[in-house]
Amino acid sequence: MHTSKRWNLAPAHEAAAELAARLKVSPLVAQILLNRGHIEPDDCHKFLKPTLKDLHDPALIAGLSKAADRVARAIRDREKIVVYGDYDVDGITAVTILWHAIKLLGGDVHYYIPHRIDEGYGLNSEAISQICKDGAKLIITVDCGVTAIEPAETAKACGVDLIVSDHHEWKENKDEGGRMKDEKGVDPIHPSSFILHPSPLLPPAYAIVHPRLPLEDGTTYPNPNLCGAGVAFKLAWGIGQAVCGASKVSDEFRSFLIDATALAALGTIADVVPLIGENRILAHFGLGGLKASRLIGIKALIESANLTGQTLDSFHVGFLLGPRLNACGRMGHAALAVEMLTIADEGRAIEIATYLEQQNRERQVMEKTILTAALDQITACDFAGEGNCALVLAGQGWHPGVIGIVASRIVDRFHRPTVMIAINEDGIGQGSARSINGFHLAGALTHCGEHLKSFGGHEMAAGLKIKAGNIDAFRAAFCAVAKQQLTPEQLQPQVYLDADSSLGQINTALVTDLKRLGPFGQGNRKPLLCCRNLTIALPPKRVGKTGDHLQLFLKQGNASMKAIAFNGGRWFDQLTPGKTVDLAVEPTLNEWNGKISVELDVKDLQIQ
Secondary structure, eight states, X not given: OOOOOEEEEOOOOTTHHHHHHHHTSOHHHHHHHHHTTOOSHHHHHHHHSOOGGGSOOGGGSBTHHHHHHHHHHHHHTTOEEEEEEOSSHHHHHHHHHHHHHHHHTTOEEEEEOOOTTTXXXXXXXXXXXXXXXXTOSEEEEESOOTTXXXXXXXXXXTTOEEEEEOOSOOEEOOOTTOOOOOTTSBOSSSTTOBOSSOOEEOOOOSEEEBTTSOOTTSOOOSOTTOOHHHHHHHHHHHHHHHHHTSSSOOHHHHHHHHHHHHHHHHHHHHTTOOOSHHHHHHHHHHHHHHHTOOOHHHHHHHHHTTOTTSOOOXXXXXXXXXXXXXXXXXXXXXXXXXXXXXXXXXXXXXXHHHHHHHHHHHHXXXXXXXXXXXXXXXXXXXXXXXXXXOEEEEEETOOTTTHHHHHHHHHHHHOSOEEEEEEOTTSEEEEXXXXXXXXXXXXXXXXXXXXXXXXXXXXXXXXXXXXXXXHHHHHHHHHHHHHHHOOTTTTSOEEEEOEEOOGGGOOHHHHHHHHTTOXXXXXXXXXXXXXXXXXXXXXXXXXXXXSOEEEEEEEETTEEEEEEETTOGGGGGGOOTTOEEEEEEEEEEEEETTEEEEEEEEEEEEEO
């Protein structure tokens, strides 16, 4: 099943030509800048030429100054510091940033990563107790901890200070009606209902560093969308300031921070936070820094992906480097990835990187197996039938480290909020959920909490634990929430087109110009052009190992061009020479035998 898509073409902007002239870019680039809210030339210049000078002051993040001062004291007094992180790319890179920062400043620093299957996400009291028994005097969480009330109490009882640095949703106290509230005081399931004086339920930590919590004066950080690695980068910066006793850090530490943007970029892109504002700056400089990184582990990771010497972009991070780091946490233990990026020498780093490559291949095989089983389940149970606004799938023997990726694949195909549940031998299910725009997962799970052992996450991704016997009741409750909140329009995927374009307009110069709008990702997608009235010039070809992809040769007037439609094999029988089509395309440059040519990456197709 492939859900038909609704095309949404941005209107032409009258100011595009004038803006293009002022910026010295093509009118298409100016149109796209205007589409994305960049109207003033100065704002456009900042977007096209990011600078590290536009990064925000770390002290603007709630709790950061207090946390930085405490870490500086621990460094000075040679207290044992343990950085406790999550097992995904964001958590791995966040741990690495803080470890290197504290080590460089002379601290006694160690790290702890929980096992995804044995311990689950976030802090757990047993691990905290053991860390305290092993002599830690300060524990710093990264990319987790804002909901860890009981583990925080454990640390407090042990007399160990806990600093929480996180970016996830916190728990909210309920109002008199029993409704849950988000940080804006809004019920996430009923956004029209505003609840006064929201009350976050926070762990009893020494300090909580979170980009969405308010400062004492009521102001909030200008970039609420920092990922865990972004928060860790800012905390590292603040610690450097606290150790130096000035707003400026030492030259050596400044050099480290610039290098650390590479790690922050890995976390930012892999965690799919919006690549706008400060996140865009970190991604821009970090991608450039990856290629030149002095970190042995980064070099080994890049080499394992056969990317040594290449200019890296968000695609390489999202689909080649990130999955290798993630595979370690999904299939084994993410502590290996942190070892590669921190204490490993060159030989050990290469050994770990090679192992990560093997783990990633195994993950890909397992992913395909689970995806096939999930699709069979959808068909057999008619879960995607009319009126079903969400999908809850469960299976014995599914690997809990892989189901999140499969959930994303299901969302891509059916455009429904999806929960995948892996049931173990003890009858306990571990679930991963992915959402669509407009459906707040964490809020939805709150309304189904009576059926769950535990849950947590944010708007677009979440995790849960559930007894196998409760899955049917949970499915009914979750699907009811989705049906209540989602409209038919939200359940139909949209293709957002930036501008109309003729085939003759798309050339090497234009594609090069469009690249200036990168790095691309969440909140700053690749430009998508609408090309109408194109003629199929030659018989289409099925390509790829299984013939799932489609190669097209198109013509419009005197212009002709090759196009590739990934997973477009379903159109093969409908396309014959002479047929007229409209395409939604991303123009790309293809290099073959030393020649560079423009090709079209087809994202959707409509036959006239």
